[in-house]
Every structure is written in C-alpha cells, then in structure tokens.
Amino acid sequence: MKPNRNDPCWCGSGLKYKKCHEPIDEKIAFYKSQGHIVPSRKLLKTPEQIEGIRQSSKINIAVLDAVSQVIRAGMTTEEINTLVDQKTREMGGIPAPLNYEGFPKSVCVSINDQVCHGIPSSDDVLKEGDIVNVDVSTIYQGYFSDSSRMFLIGEVKPEWKKLVEVTKQAVEVGLAEVKPWAFLGDMGQAIHDFVRSHGYTVVEEIGGHGVGLQFHEDPFVSYVSKKGTEMLMVPGMVFTIEPMVNLGKRDVFVDAQNDWTIYTQDGSPSAQWEITVAVTETGHEVLTW
Ligand code: MF3
Ligand code: CO
Numbered sequence: 001m002k003p004n005r006n007d008p009c010w011c012g013s014g015l016k017y018k019k020c021h022e023p024i025d026e027k028i029a030f031y032k033s034q035g036h037i038v039p040s041r042k043l044l045k046t047p048e049q050i051e052g053i054r055q056s057s058k059i060n061i062a063v064l065d066a067v068s069q070v071i072r073a074g075m076t077t078e079e080i081n082t083l084v085d086q087k088t089r090e091m092g093g094i095p096a097p098l099n100y101e102g103f104p105k106s107v108c109v110s111i112n113d114q115v116c117h118g119i120p121s122s123d124d125v126l127k128e129g130d131i132v133n134v135d136v137s138t139i140y141q142g143y144f145s146d147s148s149r150m151f152l153i154g155e156v157k158p159e160w161k162k163l164v165e166v167t168k169q170a171v172e173v174g175l176a177e178v179k180p181w182a183f184l185g186d187m188g189q190a191i192h193d194f195v196r197s198h199g200y201t202v203v204e205e206i207g208g209h210g211v212g213l214q215f216h217e218d219p220f221v222s223y224v225s226k227k228g229t230e231m232l233m234v235p236g237m238v239f240t241i242e243p244m245v246n247l248g249k250r251d252v253f254v255d256a257q258n259d260w261t262i263y264t265q266d267g268s269p270s271a272q273w274e275i276t277v278a279v280t281e282t283g284h285e286v287l288t289w
Contacts, residue, residue, distance in 0.1 A: 003017045004017065005017050005018040005022060006018065009021050009022075010041065011044070011046045011236075012046050012048065013046065013047065021044075024044075024234065024235065027181065027234075028232065028234060031181075031232050036183070036231075036232050037219070037230060037231045037232065038231065038232045038234070039218075039219070039231060039232065039234050039237055040218075042213070043210055043217065043218060043219075043234075043236075043237055044234060044235070044236035044237060045212055045213075045236045045237070045238055045278070046236070049143070049212060049213065050212075050236070050238070050278055050285075052140070052141055052142065052143035052212075053143045053144070053145055053211075053212045053238055053276070053278070053287060054287055055140055055141070055143065056093065056138050056139065056140035056141075056143040056144060056145040057138075057145040057147070057276055057287035057288040059088060059091045059092070059093040059138045059140055059145070060093075060136050060137070060138040060145040060146070060147050060276075060288050061147070061288055061289065062087070062091060063084055063087045063088055063091075063136045063138065064134065064136050064147065064148075064149055066083060066084075066087045067080060067083060067084065067134050067136075067149075067151075068149070068151065070083065071126070071132070071134070071151050071153070072126070072153065072154075073126055073127050073128045073130075073153050073154050074125060074126065074127075075125070075126050076120075076121070076122050076123070076124055076125050076126070077109040077111075077118065077120040077121055077124040077126070078120045078121055078122040078124070080107060080109050080120060080134060081105050081106050081107050081109070081120035084106050084107040084134075084136055085098070085106040085107075088106070088136075088138055091140075092140060092141075093138040093139060093140045094138070094139040094140075095107065095136075095137065095138065095139075096137035096138060096139050096144055096146070096215050097135075097137055100215060103117075103119075103260060104119060105119055105120045106120075107120060107134060107135065107136055107137075108133070108134075108135040108148075109124075109132060109133070109134055109135075110132070110133040110135070110261070110262075110270075110272070111124065111126070111130050111131070111132050111133075112130055112131060112132075112269045112270075113263050113264045113267050113268060113269055113270060114133075114261055114262070114263055114270070115203055115206070115244050115246070115252050115262040115263060115264060115270040115272070116133065116135065116206060116244060116261075116262050116270075116272060117260045117261050117262055118133075118261050119258055119260055119261060126153050127153065128153055128154035128155060129153065129154060129155060129156055129157065129160075130153040130156075131150055131151070131152060131153070131156060131160050131161075131163070131164055131269055131271060132150065132151045132153060133148050133149070133150050133151075133271070133272050134148060134149060134151060135147075135148035135272075135274060136148065137215060139215075142213070143212060143213070144211050144212055144213070144214060144215050145211065145276050145287060145288055146211050146215070146240050146242075146274060146276055146288070147240075147274045147275050147276055147288035147289065148242065148272060148273060148274040149273060150164045150167070150168070150271050150272070150273060152164065159247070160247070160269050162198075163200065163245065163247050163269060163271045164271045166194075166195070166198045166200065166245070166271075167195075167200075167243065167245040167271040167272060167273055168273045169194070170191045170194050170195050170223075170243050170245060170273075171191075171241050171242075171243065171273045171274075171275060173190050173191055173194045174187040174188075174190055174191040174223070174241045174243070175187075175241060175275070175277060175284065175286065176190070177190050178233060178241075178277055178279060178283070178284040179233065179279070179282075179283045179284060180233055180234060180235050180279055180280075180281060180282075180283075181232065181233065181234075182232075182233050183227070183228055183229060183230050183231065183232055183233065184219060184221055184222070184225060184229075184230035184231045184233065184239075185222075185225040185226050185227055185228060185229035185230035186227050186228065187221075187223075187241070188221070188222050188223050188224060188225030188226070188230065189225060189226050189227040190227075191223045191241075191243050192223055192224050192225075195223075195243065195245050200245050200246060200247060201245070201246045201248070201249060201250035202223045202224055202243055202244065202245055202246075202250060203223075203243075203244035203245075203246065203250055203252055203262075203270070204222070204224050204250060205252060206244060206252075206262065207220055207221050207222045207223060207242070207243075208220075208221030208222075208223075208239055208240035208241055208242045208243075208274070209221060209239060209240055210237070210238065210239045211238055211239060211240055211276055212238040218231075219231040219239065221239050221240065221241070221242075223243040223244075233279045234279060235279050235280055235281045236278070236279065237278070237279045238276065238277070238278045238279075238287070239276075239277065240274055240275065240276050240277070241274065241275050241277060242272060242273070242274030242275070243272065243273075244270055244271075244272045245270065245271050245272065246264050246268055246269070246270045247268040247269050247270070248264060248266040248267075248268025249264070249265060249266045249268070251264070251265035251266070252264055252265060253265055274288075275287075275288050275289055276288045
C-alpha cells in the first residue's frame with residue numbers, strides 16, 4: 001500500500017511521507033525489483049525506537065563493565081549470573097535470556113571449547129588460562145539489546161590470546177561494511193576472509209540477528225555469506241555482529257544433556273565478541289561494545 005505523499009509518514013516521525021521515508025521506500029523497491037532480499041517495514045526502527053534500544057544498550061554495557069571488574073580465577077559462573085541479574089534489575093532492566101525459550105539463567109557464560117550458550121552453574125569454576133565469553137542481553141521498557149565480550153582469566157596461552165584478539169578485530173572489520181545500501185553479505189564475507197587469513201574458522205550454524213523490539217528478529221546474520229548477497233542494509237535496521245571463531249575446525253555440536261550449550265567438535269577453543277549496531281543514513285551507530 002502506497003501512502004499519500006502529503007500524509008504523515010508511516011514511521012511516526014510526524015513528517016510528511018515525501019519528506020521522510022518515501023525516498024527510502026523507493027530505493028528499497030528498486031533493490032527488490034533487482035531480486036535482492038530487502039527488510040520489511042517492521043525491521044526499520046523509528047528514531048524513538050532506536051532511542052529505546054540505545055537506553056537498553058547502556059544498561060547492557062554497564063552490566064558487562066561490572067562483570068569485567070570482578071571476573072577472575074576461582075569465581076563460579078553462577079556468581080557471574082547473580083551479578084548480571086542483580087545489576088540489570090538495579091538499573092531497571094530485565095535479563096533477556098532468563099526463561100527465553102526455556103533458557104534457565106540470566107546470562108550465557110561460555111568457557112574455552114564452549115562456543116556459546118553456556119549455562120551458569122555453581123559447579124563451573126573459572127581457572128587460570130581460561131578464555132570466557134560473557135553474553136549479556138537486556139530488556140528495558142520493552143527494548144532489547146545484546147552484546148558479549150571475551151575475558152582472559154590470568155595468564156592465557158599466546159595462541160589463545162591471539163584468537164581472542166583476532167575475533168575482536170573481526171567484528172571491527174565487519175562493522176566497517178555496515179552502511180546503507182550495502183548488503184549483509186558484504187559484512188559476512190569481510191569477516192570470513194579476515195578470520196580465514198589468520199587460519200581460524202567461522203561457525204556456520206549460529207549467527208547474528210535483528211534485535212530491538214524482540215530478542216531475535218529477522219534477519220539471520222551469517223558470517224560465511226558472500227559479498228553482494230543477503231539482506232540489503234537500510235537506515236533504521238538494528239542487528240548484532242557476533243561471529244564465533246574457532247582455533248580448530250568449524251564443526252560444532254549441541255550438549256545432549258541441556259540442549260543449549262554449543263561446543264567445538266574437535267575440542268579447540270572458540271571466541272566470540274558481539275555488538276548491537278544500527279544502520280544510519282550516513283553509516284552506522286554502535287549501540288553496544
Ligand atoms: N545472547 C545470545 C545471542 O547473541 C542469545 C542466546 S539465547 C539464550 O543471540 F537464551 F541463551 F540467552
Ligand atoms: Co545475539
């Protein structure tokens with residue numbers, strides 16, 4: 001349905017359609033006619049929604065900062081869970097993982113060969129030499145944010161430390177590709193090429209996602225995709241960049257007991273950093289680091 005050009009824009013900005021989303025809608029329609037995957041309207045957040053996601057992201061970052069202050073050898077992952085839960089609620093947020101599709105805890109903590117979705121437990125004690133991903137996701141006034149960082153516990157083998165550093169750089173390499181009228185595959189290929197140039201592998205089965213009004217929205221964001229393919233990036237889209245990078249082979253399996261935690265098949269360590277990013281009219285805005 002094509003709105004009247006002088007009617008208020010569908011995005012709720014209060015501007016006339018012709019002064020707001022009309023040129024964007026026309027451009028999207030053009031790319032669609034060329035056979036590209038394009039975002040639906042609900043994936044294009046309004047300035048007000050972006051502001052909500054920004055506030056949610058602030059809590060997410062503060063929680064990760066709090067974790068970074070205390071994480072150390074001897075701590076259990078359950079203690080990290082308690083901290084994340086308390087800190088999030090203190091700031092008026094709700095931890096998004098708790099009860100999400102049955103997930104039993106408030107944060108994912110994944111150690112060494114755990115690729116992601118590690119479930120905190122009082123039996124799991126962090127030890128010197130571990131590399132640990134803490135993946136925090138927040139709901140604030142209905143808006144979702146999602147980001148994760150790696151932590152090195154004491155002295156870590158240089159080989160593992162490098163994996164962690166290169167994975168962080170991979171997110172930056174991907175981020176450089178985030179701009180309107182580029183494709184998610186531009187980012188996917190940039191990350192994949194960069195990771196492969198260091199001899200590491202990228203997990204294919206799990207990836208990033210749209211985020212903001214829900215925890216996981218369209219599109220699925222792959223890091224093994226090809227330049228010029230996948231969804232068109234349009235101002236207002238918000239999604240995560242969160243490649244999972246393995247020191248060894250790319251293959252992974254799901255824990256048969258808890259049906260959540262993903263491990264590397266070959267037992268090699270895996271690293272991941274995650275940010276939430278918004279596509280803007282001129283490029284992008286990183287909402288979480
Ligand atoms: N934070 C994870 C992500 O990046 C979400 C995991 S779902 C959960 O997508 F239930 F395990 F939290
Ligand atoms: Co995510």
